[in-house]
Amino acid sequence: FKSELQHFWNKNSETKAIFIYRKNSIAQLPSYRIKDDYSPWGNPGGDRSLAHGESNENSFNSYGTIIHHQQKFDFLNSSVTAGFSLDYSPNTYKANYISINKTDDGIYDSYINHADSMLTDYEVDLTNVAGYIRADISPVNRLKLIAAVRYDGFNYDYRNNLGASAFSGAPDSKDKFHAITPKLGATYDFGKNSGMYANYSIGFAPPQVGELYRGVKVPTLEPADYTNTEIGGWVSLLKNMAYIDVAVYQMNGKNEIISVLMPDGSRENQNAGETEHKGIEYGLTIKPLRDFVFRFNGSNASHTFINYNENGNDYSDNEMAQAPSFIANSEIIYKPKFITGFRISFEWQHIDGYYMDAANTKEYKGHDILNIRVGYNLKGFEIWTNVLNATNQKYSTRASASSWGTSYSPGDPINVNIGLAYTFTGRNK
Template identity: 45%
Template structure:
């Protein structure tokens, strides 16, 4: 009998040795607490090894032989972590200090490590945004090599990325990977429709990205990624004021309960009685993001952003007023009023560890009403009131599949549509000027300058294939096909200012990209690529003030070589990119013999340069950075009023832009931070003739903050030396025009963070 009992006992012990315990947990980013998708979670003990991947919410479920076993958490871009299974309900992973390995999503609409993307791409994280406390996005974007965002005041902007300073649709602005405005609608100032209080990070692709994102991604694509729900509840409230009349209140709250995650935030900003006369502004913005886990494989998310914005349009000033530090405005009624709504929903489904599909739908509604200062004519004492509106219905389906081919392959494909009916209406107004030339008031007329509707439809298909021939060599092939239809209906006669007849204009484009990456070591890699970008004429360029539309799409061929290298155990990181881009049929504004302007396709333009950045962190308390670009932008073929400007430099094209900074955290005072910044913009020509030149400027800025428990107080000094500078200088009708930048400005603020870990 004792042998029977002994046998039963041995069986029970044997079963116990193979008993499995279920462990569930969630993995998130240490700083943001946003879920981390695709983290490898595994154990390796006594010959038993098993692993799983985190799902779309960062959740994992793993069977372990005992509750004390050591779990390993591994993900590229993050430091490896180990934790006992019984303590792994919430695992917070720290982003790696190796900047080369950071994870980005903008390169091909999916998560990839930086060293897997054969393109010039940079990221501004939430910590940097929090450090700079920007009132306008140029204050953070200008730290990226090759990016020069021009502040026109009140969050209005111009841009320069591998192109001269411009308002043209050569830069694509995205919110969570979707264009803020549709193709064909003038996307200048699109970023003023963003909610800065809910901005988690910014990713910038430099150079054409048309093979994935389509038109307008010529100089670059800027993806503004909003805050997603965090695992633990947290909230922030902040206020700020400056001595130049700026005041702002921010709020944000986020958290997850069960399967539902919520993040909501916004801000109210006011500018009143600033350094520029007639430059007041009011802006209200709110963003809400919801996530819901239908299962461990399917995730549903929804988001909404609403912005209500109104600002005076002070216009530029002449050289006499600028150099006398008299920033007076000649206007008393010009303004811009924007109401923008974007609503999106997305379903993500992971079929397996190697395949996933996303379905996205977006609705946009936007109205911009203006009495624009740039349309006032001193010569004829008239101007216009205009209204531009659109509604958009956008759909996107994308699938990503991984293959066990050579060292690994990934195929991404998608189709999209965008149906955006637009309407534009403009009335002539008569303006009244005072004896000293100030536009004091206006009288409406019943004279319609422009009255049309355009249905803009864009159908596209794209694919991207990545193949690793070896562990170090990767090739990437991308291709996108676009078809645009502009269904134009004019409600005015052919004799009108905008007299183009009803028409249906169709534009097609084939946008390829080929890229190669070779990683010599884990901290040294290089890439090369060829890409083609395109942009069809915008609705305004094609039909406003036009009798017969004759414009063709502009195309750009870009050749690029770049690389990265880290030294001193990743304390020193170098990044660079060289490029040469040729533009064909660029759309430019040409002055005619009667001094009126018309849009025409220029022959060729040439753009080439070097972009670079250096980051050095010798000790934990000190960090140094520098980024810049040296570039040349020339007309190859360009004739205006019988003058051949071939090989002249394009106006608004500084040959050198540079930004450097020092961050310091003294050991003796925990929670105290200092940072100093130098911004340099070199001289550039103000006109096509290269007859007038603006000398450029240097700016010095300083920032400081102190955090104690959940309270942060901070202060910024912008333009420490009180330098007189213009964010933009141009020559029009023989007159120099300047947009003055901020004088020395003091700003203080207070943030209250509840439930958020202190970032010391």
């Protein structure tokens, strides 16, 4: 549910209020919670055909409001925008134990749900209060400067419904995270659909509920802080037949929260010390004919641990795991003018190879996926067919490794779906 109120006091003054209600519930059998009973280091006498996991459900209601006011001034085409937001989201999380059968080929093929064996049962009241102010000014023609500052405060009120001896026996806790983050930016419009910009900002990301309240104690996770610098530009060429945008960035992270694969095969969130992300992102769109559109988007980047220790090992200066240096997405769209309403597109998705572990000892080779989409519109009706992973490639959406072994989250095989829609339109009288 979303409701919006807007009032114009005059041509230079506007106030807007937004009210939001959300209700969400997700049930899952997460692969990242699976632990093998046997481990050559942790449990060499364990059952090789047994693994442990959980069935869980995460639910929340969210009540929020956003109020902001914009005031424009005649002086140097300037304006000031100030706002306030409040979000209250009571959250419940329940998980029970499942025993999983593992074949000799290492495949988890079946499980038994032990509904009477609760692993986790808690409630968290999350309150987020934020305020911000932003100033825009144009000291010269075509140049726009912005300066902004934002405050965020997160309050978690955690109540555990299980005893101290339970798997998630962490005591009741109240945790607070807050930060003040600034942003500076400049944009210059050269005209004729071309320009450039530069931004400097500091970001803040507190630990999420699911990262904090699991196990027999509340982990000492720190909020992640990011400092980001970005310079970019855009240009339209050949009478708007081609459009190019490019951005170069560097982002330094402190206490970035990452998922670490533990020796028993489970995952645990930890702060990563210091990290560095830098690279270039670019996009190209070409319309050589009215019927054809070609687009290409890519990113070349490096993601490095500057200061990071994991399980007593120093991985400083190593590449971060699951961080490909090259990602690309390209698509050709054909809408023949002699068949009004018909379209067909071919999309290519590329993920370059990356290291599977922080030690940089094992590497995933990457993958390429082809998607084909066909559609036809006629008098309010639309029918479409999408063929995803058209070549039925075997690939992994996430590949990781540790001293325990390797873990792959398989991507979907070839998937064909067909849809039909009708759009109702009113007639003007």
